[in-house]
Amino acid sequence: MNQWLTGELTTRLRAAFEEVTGERAEIDCVEEHVSDCTFYLRQPFAAISGAIWIAAGDNSHLKGFQLALAGLAQALTGLLGRQVRCDRGEERSAAPANLKWSRFDLMLSDSAITLFAAAEADFLKSIAKEETTTAASKTFDLLFDVDLPVSVSFGRAQVALKDVLKLTTGSIVELNRAIGDPVEVIVNNCVIARGEVVTVEGNFGVRIHQVISRQERLRTLK
Numbered sequence: 001m002n003q004w005l006t007g008e009l010t011t012r013l014r015a016a017f018e019e020v021t022g023e024r025a026e027i028d029c030v031e032e033h034v035s036d037c038t039f040y041l042r043q044p045f046a047a048i049s050g051a052i053w054i055a056a057g058d059n060s061h062l063k064g065f066q067l068a069l070a071g072l073a074q075a076l077t078g079l080l081g082r083q084v085r086c087d088r089g090e091e092r093s094a095a096p097a098n099l100k101w102s103r104f105d106l107m108l109s110d111s112a113i114t115l116f117a118a119a120e121a122d123f124l125k126s127i128a129k130e131e132t133t134t135a136a137s138k139t140f141d142l143l144f145d146v147d148l149p150v151s152v153s154f155g156r157a158q159v160a161l162k163d164v165l166k167l168t169t170g171s172i173v174e175l176n177r178a179i180g181d182p183v184e185v186i187v188n189n190c191v192i193a194r195g196e197v198v199t200v201e202g203n204f205g206v207r208i209h210q211v212i213s214r215q216e217r218l219r220t221l222k
Contacts (some may be wrong), residue, residue, distance in 0.1 A: 001102050001119050004079075005127070009117055010104070012071035013064070017106055017113070020064045025106040025113075032103040034116040040092040043069050045076065046085050050123030053095050055116040065115070079127060082213040096120075152197075152206055153184040182209060 001009070010027050017025045037055040041062070044051040052072070054065050069086055076084040099118035106113040155175025167173075177183075182194040185206055195208040 001100065001117065002124060002128070005119060005124075006102055008072055008075045009068065009102075012068040012075070013104060013106065013115075015071060016064045016067035017061075017108070019067060020061075021108060023109055025108050027107075028105045030103050032101060032116070034095065034099075034101045034118070037116060040095050041065060041089050042092055042095075043089045044087040045073055045123075046087050047080070047082055048076065048084060048123060048126045050120035050126060052123065053099060053116075053118045053120070055095060055101070055118075057114070059091070061113055061115070064113075076127065077211055081211070083210055148188045151186045153186055153191075155181075 006029060010029055014025050014027055034055045037057060039056045039059045039062075041054040041059075042051050043054065052069065054069070056065070066086075066089070069089070073084045073086050095118070099120070101116045101118045104115050104117060106115075155177030157173055157175050159173065183197055183206060184191045185193040185195060185208065191212060193208050193212060194210045195206045198205050198207050
């Protein structure tokens, strides 16, 4: 696996097993061929070719593996700029011989969990271009502290000037969006995501449900 994928899996495994066990796990990772495993899980992702493989001695920690892979899907959404989610995982009795495995040792206070992870070649090709593009921009870090205006759009309407002049307190302007439709999150005049309105400690907020693709972002600028 490549460096980005290894790092994300380490982070997501630590978070997943902290949620499952209630304690923080220390993780060591080394490249090592799979051994002493009877449980294999092939996890494909929507919008990405290929799949991730997880191997372990048994399936007793399946919930933790699934939580980690769901977290990886969120990281892939951010990397690729399009919605990525886990498709239905498939338990297998063996894995292809050409996979390159990494071993993850999770140390808890009173136990240790060992698992192996690998990525199919098509999966690595799918994310390689985006990862290279992100890493190649040596000046990108300089932009992280730039402030950008963020707004939320509940909908739009076109109103004739004569009707605008008639607006008074209590007037209602009908928008082009139904009550249950998601609102749009706009950054620097570009729609980047959609979600639902929530309240956080008495303030309004937006829970993100969809990060839109780069192609659709470009269309919103036109």
